[in-house]
Amino acid sequence: MRDIEHHLFYCGNIAADTGVISLDKTETNHAVSVLRAKVGDPIRITGGDGIIYDCQCMDISKQSMSCRILDKTVTPRLSPELSLFIGLPDKEHFETILEYTTALGAARIVPLIMDHCRKPWWESWEKLRERFATKMIVSMKQCLYPYMPRLDTPVSLDEVINTCDKPVIVADQYGKKLSDVDLSPHKKLTCLVGPPGGMSARELILLEDHDMVTINIAAARLRTELAAAVLCARIMNTT
Numbered sequence: 001m002r003d004i005e006h007h008l009f010y011c012g013n014i015a016a017d018t019g020v021i022s023l024d025k026t027e028t029n030h031a032v033s034v035l036r037a038k039v040g041d042p043i044r045i046t047g048g049d050g051i052i053y054d055c056q057c058m059d060i061s062k063q064s065m066s067c068r069i070l071d072k073t074v075t076p077r078l079s080p081e082l083s084l085f086i087g088l089p090d091k092e093h094f095e096t097i098l099e100y101t102t103a104l105g106a107a108r109i110v111p112l113i114m115d116h117c118r119k120p121w122w123e124s125w126e127k128l129r130e131r132f133a134t135k136m137i138v139s140m141k142q143c144l145y146p147y148m149p150r151l152d153t154p155v156s157l158d159e160v161i162n163t164c165d166k167p168v169i170v171a172d173q174y175g176k177k178l179s180d181v182d183l184s185p186h187k188k189l190t191c192l193v194g195p196p197g198g199m200s201a202r203e204l205i206l207l208e209d210h211d212m213v214t215i216n217i218a219a220a221r222l223r224t225e226l227a228a229a230v231l232c233a234r235i236m237n238t239t
Contacts, residue, residue, distance in 0.1 A: 005044075006144075007035060007043075007044065007141070008044050008045070008046055008052065008140075008141045008144055008146065009023060009027050009030070009031060009043060009044065009045045009046075009141070010027060010045070010046060010047070010048065010137050010140070010141060011023055011024070011027070011045055011046075011047055012047060012048070013047075014045070014047040014053070016051075016053070016069060016072070019068060019069050020058070020066055020067065020068060020069065021045050021053060021055060021066075021067045021069060022064050022065065022066050022067070023045070023064060023065040023067065024064060025062070025063050025064065027065070028060065028061075028062075028063070028064055028065040031043065031057075031065060032060060032065075037057055037060065037065070038057065038060070039057050039058065039059070039060060040056065040057060041056070041057045042054065042055070042056055042057075043055050043056070043057055043067055045067060046140075046146035048137070048140060048146065048147060048148030049146070049147070049148075050074055050075050050076075050077060050146055050147050051072050051073070051074055051075070051146065052072065052073045052075060052146050053067075053069050053070075053071070053072045054069075054070045054071040054072065054073070055067035055068055055069050055070060056068045056070055075145070075146050075147070077105075077107065077147060078105035078145075078236055079187065080183070080186055080187055080188055080189045080235070080236075081107045081108075081187060081188045081189070082105065082106050082107055082108075082188075082189055082190075082191060082232065082235060082236065083106075083107060083108040083109075083110060083164060083165060083188070083189070083190045083191070084101055084106045084108065084109050084110065084149075084191050084192075084193070084228060084231075084232060085110045085112050085157075085160070085164070085168075085190060085191065085192040085193070086109065086110065086111055086112060086192075086193055086195075086224070086228055087112050087114040087116070087117060087192075087193060087194040087195030087196075087199070087224065088111050088112060088113060088114070088117045088122055088154060088195055089118075089195055089196050089223075089224040089225060090118070090119075090121070090196075091121045091128070093223070093224060093225045094111065094225075095131075095132065095135050096225045097109070097224070097225045097228045097229070098132055098135045098136050098139070098149075098151070099135055099136070099138070099139045100139075100225070100228070100229040100232070101149065101228055101229060101232050102135075102136045102139040102140055102143070102148070102149055103139045103140075103142065103143040103145065104229065104232045104233050104236060105145060105147070105232070105236050106149050106232055107147070107149060107150065108149055108150045108151075108152065109149050109150070109151050109152065110152045110155065110160060111151075111152065111153075111154040111155075112154070112155065112156065112157050112160075112192075112195070113154050113155065113156050114156070114157055114194065114195050114199060114200070114203060115199070115200035115202065115203060116194070116195050116196070116197035116198060116199070116200060117195045117197075118195075118196065118197075122154045125153060125154060129151075132151060133148075133151070136148055136149060136151065157203055157206060157207075158206065161206060161207070161210055162210075164190040164210075165186070165188040165189060165190045166190070166210065166211040167186075167189075167190075167211040167212070167213045168190045168191075168192055168207055168210055168211060168212050168213070169183075169189060169190065169191045169192070169213050169215055169231070169235065170191075170192045170193075170194075170207060170212050170213065170214050170215065171191070171192070171193045171194075171214075171215060171217050171222075171227045171228075171230075171231045172214035172215065172216065173216060173218075173220070173221050174214070174216065175213075175214030175215045175216040176213070176214060176215060176216065177215075177216060178215050178216075178217070178234055178235075181213055181215065183235070189235060191231050191232065191235060192207070193224055193227045193228045193231060194224070195224055196223070196224055215231070215234075217230045217231050217234055218230060
């Protein structure tokens with residue numbers, strides 16, 4: 001199989017004690033059609049929990065591929081462990097956020113129903129959950145960082161503000177420079193990006209009561225999906 005070190009496959013129900021991993025139809029098709037996998041070829045598989053299994057293809061059919069586990073490697077999680085709170089934009093832009101922030105190492109993604117959020121497409125969340133998971137899996141495989149973020153069900157800021165790690169880092173055009181804020185002592189951080197239209201006065205007051213630190217991440221105002229990616233990247237590359 002071509003370029004094995006540049007490809008990672010996903011299995012959501014790995015039972016390592018059996019010594020065998022079975023890929024589903026989608027992953028099998030990818031391995032066979034795109035990478036021309038054959039019996040005896042090496043293949044790398046993850047369950048999104050930080051472990052990469054070095055395997056060997058054993059049996060290949062149209063529906064699945066059985067792989068023998070030869071070895072495993074545990075990849076350290078990036079630091080800090082970042083929870084990203086996102087004021088919900090349109091569905092297409094939210095999917096972009098999932099793709100980018102998965103690749104950048106976010107540990108948890110919390111969609112927020114905020115005062116200025118628009119049409120409530122998230123009312124069909126359960127129907128969309130599988131699609132969102134697929135977006136994150138593809139991103140994880142492409143970036144070769146074997147961690148799937150935890151994706152929460154949409155909630156209001158009021159519901160989660162008392163449970164989040166402090167300080168709450170908020171992207172704001174008029175905030176402090178990141179270099180002026182010492183985040184090094186924090187192994188876990190909460191970052192927040194508002195929805196299109198920004199946060200309401202009520203929400204800002206709520207955040208101020210919970211150790212909000214505003215960070216300027218760009219010279220101009222950014223769209224929600226771009227702000228989420230930039231804030232995540234800057235936090236992960238600074239602390």
